[in-house]
Amino acid sequence: MKSGYFPGCTLKTNAKHFEDSAMQVMEVLGHPLEEMENWICCGTVFSMTTDDLMLQLASIRNLLRAENQGYDELITLCSMCYNTLKRAKEFILNDEENLRKVNDFMYKEDSKFKGTTDVVHLLSILKDRITFEEIKNKVTKPLTDLKIGAYYGCLLVRPKELAIDDFEDPTIMEELVDTLGGEGVVFPYRLECCGAYQTIIEKDVTVKRTYEIINSARNAGCEALITSCPLCAFNLDQRQKETSEEFLEFSTMPVFYFTELMAIALGLKWNKDWKKLHYIDPVPLLKEKGLI
């Protein structure tokens, strides 16, 4: 089984700390991530327009290049890349005519797309391949007394065909938090949409979502959120600026990528550069809990 790592554009820019922490964590867990070569944008969002195959080309080209590089599976960290690549693959493979048309656009590639590379999210690898028991054995700095809300959003669990866990009541991320010695808190709005790309054209929509989601987490006792989606992270973290301006009684909450907390629990050094990519400073909370 040869596994490739598919970063996606945001993990090389605004979510560099997601990639850095994941790379280090996987090294410690004995499954280092190997970045595939010549990857391109995943396609950004799965297009449900069934007759515009142009919007599927990026996803399929990535999967084809992974096939040609001999990868049996591609591991993604970003929920959006996971969702887009996986859905594009199913959509194209399930229709012979789509497959033929898309392959007509695979010029300059070494072969035609066959669909032999699987798309897997890192959380599934952690749970099914490495196992949480194994991770628990490697925890050196448990997240004691830290109450974490796992924010799934849409892309890890919908549509249900590609859900990495139960699509209505997932527990994988809460289990991970428990594994790390923290307390995974289930809160009502953990599967709600963060407002997604409304953040660009209707900023107020996402500000309201952020207000509701973070309040929901706060009321359930959460002290911080974790996510695996850079777009959710942007809306829930960066938009707390506008949320604080709009709702005066709002109190802020740090938002982490789950791998950042894994890195801490596995005894890795907290990287000061990661802080720069957070809007709400997570350092006071981490210090309060004696984690850094």
Place this chain on the structure above:
Amino acid sequence: MPKNVPMVKVYILGEGFDVPEGSTIISALEYAGFQLTVGVGCREGFCGACATLYREKGDYKLQAGLACQTVVTDGMNIAQIPFVPAEKPIYDINKLDPDIEAFKTIYPILFRCVGCNTCTKICPQDIEVMDYVQALIRGDIAKAADLSFDCIRCGLCALRCPAEIVQYNAAILARRLTGKYLLPNSPDLEARVKEIAEGLYEKKLQKLTKSDTETIKKQYYDRDIKTV
């Protein structure tokens, strides 16, 4: 020209002409009587001025290439592209950083790339155009500069792009930023520029500008080309 050279028929802007077999498109155009003032430059495949669309006999495909590098075939249909009026934003390189922000501001259109690879397919320089666009999208400016190094700015990529990206202009920004900020400074280059600014070639240049055409031609052809 030697006698009895076999001829082929080409169609220039729809009109048929007999031209010698083995001609490049540029020489075929001139043989047919066109006097080229635009769409021609170095004739050596370096300047990128002669982007040309053509279609071969019996083929449905519109192809593209450099007129000085593409040999005519019998029945070829030819139309030159004199100029690509692509967007060329003005920016101050001193006020930019070599990161994704520069491209988000100056060439936001890059982010529309869908990875169709049409640009790579048409590039007469065999550059991986789509891959350098993708490198820019994720802020890898040095990689984009490297991948686009052989670009001769013919503009064919931009003409064919379904996302209306101006690849070749974005690429030159990537190379400028890389040259200015990411590559190590060359002390030799700085010393050379200083020498020239202080008038190292002034006398020779004065002499050259006063020479007649024949002398200049002779000097050009007799020049000593150093190979490394």
